[in-house]
Amino acid sequence: MPEPTTKSEPQETEQRIFEAALTVFASKGRDGARMQDIADRAGINRALLHYYFRTKQQLYQAVFAHLFQQYVNSFSESLQLDGTFGENLRDFIDRYIDYVREHQDMARLMMNENLAGGSLLGEHLAKAFATKGSPQQKMQQAIRKAVETGEIRPVCPRQTMLTIISSCAFFFLIAPTVKVMNPLAATDFDAFIEARKQHVFEVLYHGLALKGEAT
Amino acid sequence: MPEPTTKSEPQETEQRIFEAALTVFASKGRDGARMQDIADRAGINRALLHYYFRTKQQLYQAVFAHLFQQYVNSFSESLQLDGTFGENLRDFIDRYIDYVREHQDMARLMMNENLAGGSLLGEHLAKAFATKGSPQQKMQQAIRKAVETGEIRPVCPRQTMLTIISSCAFFFLIAPTVKVMNPLAATDFDAFIEARKQHVFEVLYHGLALKGEAT
DNA sequence: GTCTATATCTCGATAGAC
DNA sequence: GTCTATCGAGATATAGAC
Structure with missing residues (x-):
């Protein structure tokens, strides 16, 4: 000591x-x-x-870099994605929403950086990909594989990935708006989140799966 | 004169x-x-x-109020939504993405306001609904009707509406990130937007439609 | 209506005591 | 390592000439 x-x-x-x-x-x-x-x-x-x-700049950059590091290390590591596509999709949605729920300020910081032009994003995103692959990269790969094996319709993996994270993250960022427009979100945000997990999975799974496959 | x-x-x-x-x-x-x-x-x-x-405050509030007014008047008025659900969905997605494309700064301003707590949102959202109904309200009503008539699966209209606007608006707000991760978005953003319209419609339509109905 | 000049305040950053 | 005091830059806002 x-x-x-x-x-x-x-x-x-x-x-x-x-x-x-x-x-x-x-x-x-x-x-x-x-x-x-x-x-x-x-x-x-x-x-x-x-x-x-x-300086303020150095404080900002330190916070930004730390969040990226934390995101790749703690979230990405725990992702398996070795089941069926349906299992992988549900797992990713649940974990992604849980992660954002526990790190809402990080999500808001990233959005603010994007709104301001995103000058810090390039290098950090590149570094995150170079090391172990981000959670998004992993899921995108799972989508690509499911398309190739014919498990789901021939969708564009990048567009699909964007649709998934949009559906999972956007509502946190516009929480003040959501709470005005949705009574449940205003009274019990946690219950709203759980309902959202289920909704996003159902819509996206049916939207991606081939006809004949049910939940 | x-x-x-x-x-x-x-x-x-x-x-x-x-x-x-x-x-x-x-x-x-x-x-x-x-x-x-x-x-x-x-x-x-x-x-x-x-x-x-x-003052700066008054300038900010004037800009904010004007954008709300413009949004309700120009976008909402042109929405018909009197066809089949599939037609309505495609129409909404196309028009919504086009509107955000032409008013990206408005979308960014609204996001900034949400991130900062959204103290101005309450009154303006309430006023927009009270007058003629926002575009979101119209589409949400169309979803509700389609559920009641059995045209689509029994989804929650509010959650579904949130999924649609998430898929249509989020990528504009994180454009710097998207341009790092998607080559097409970096080289030809307009082409990317058109591809996105098609993707969002296909995934959400299949995700909402009853089995047996095709595009 | 538009400008220059200036007042006033706030912010980021530093110096120095403890 | 933490504080008080302060400097200097830059911000909002105003006054007054044109």
Whole structure:
């Protein structure tokens, strides 16, 4: 064990900054975010942000890079996708929605980056693919295989992948709108999420499967 | 004709401010936007922004309200949805994607507002529904009817509507990501859009239709 | 209606005490 | 490692000339 620190654990503080920064960046974007807001949310002083991460830019990039790393490592690793296409599709939808549910700020941050032009996306996406393959890549490969074996209709794997993640992620990002338009989402968002899992699977499975195959 | 103005048409200037403000707000959000950027893009001075719209807040709200008005009036009016469900679905998908294509900044602005909490969404959404019904409301009604007549499987109209707009709008908002992952989207986005229209219709139609009905 | 100049405030970042 | 105090840049907004 190292020598005792003057005050609380430094790692703990850095973690609090990370989480606070993620939340604020996710809501307001890189330029809209205020260092004061991040400091307040982390329960520390503004100057301490600059002690850990010299500039706002570096803090933003650190958060961004960390989320990508975490996404590839924790989500992708647990994906098997070695069953029938129907099993794989349900598994992916369930896990993807669960992951986004637990990492909504990450999804919002990525969307903000896209809206702002996405200058950071290129390198990180490329790196994620180069290492172990992203969850999307895995599922896309499963779609391609199912098309080749004739398990599903001859759809474009890329378009299909886009349709799946659209159906799974979009509603989180427009949650304020969804809660205005759907009573269930407003009163019990978790119940709404479970209903959505089932709906997305049913529609997409029937939409992809060959006629004659039922659920 | 009214008396001649000192310089150029005032209406023209206000319009240019509107469009410039929309683009900047759409990219950076309400707080991230800079009045200087808007003025530059509109080709005028910063002070003139305050002459037309006193504050940044008022400019933002004016742009937001105008877009809602325009959306309900121009898009909703042209929707018929009086054919078979398949015809209605294809019609909606084509028109919705075309509308978002021509109003990408509006879509981005709405997403930014959602990400920031959506405090402006409630009243405007409520007002849009109260008047003539939004395009979404119309299509949702068509889904409900098709379920009742047995034309399609007994799906939840609200969930289905969400799946349709997710599949039609999400890819515009993450265009930077899509262009990294899909070669066609990077080289010819218009061709990609047309391919997407077809894909979304096919998957969703087969996903909703009763077995035995083909395209 | 449009500009220049300026007032006022807020933000990001640093210096230095503890 | 954490704070207070402060500097300087850049932001919104206003005043006043044209």
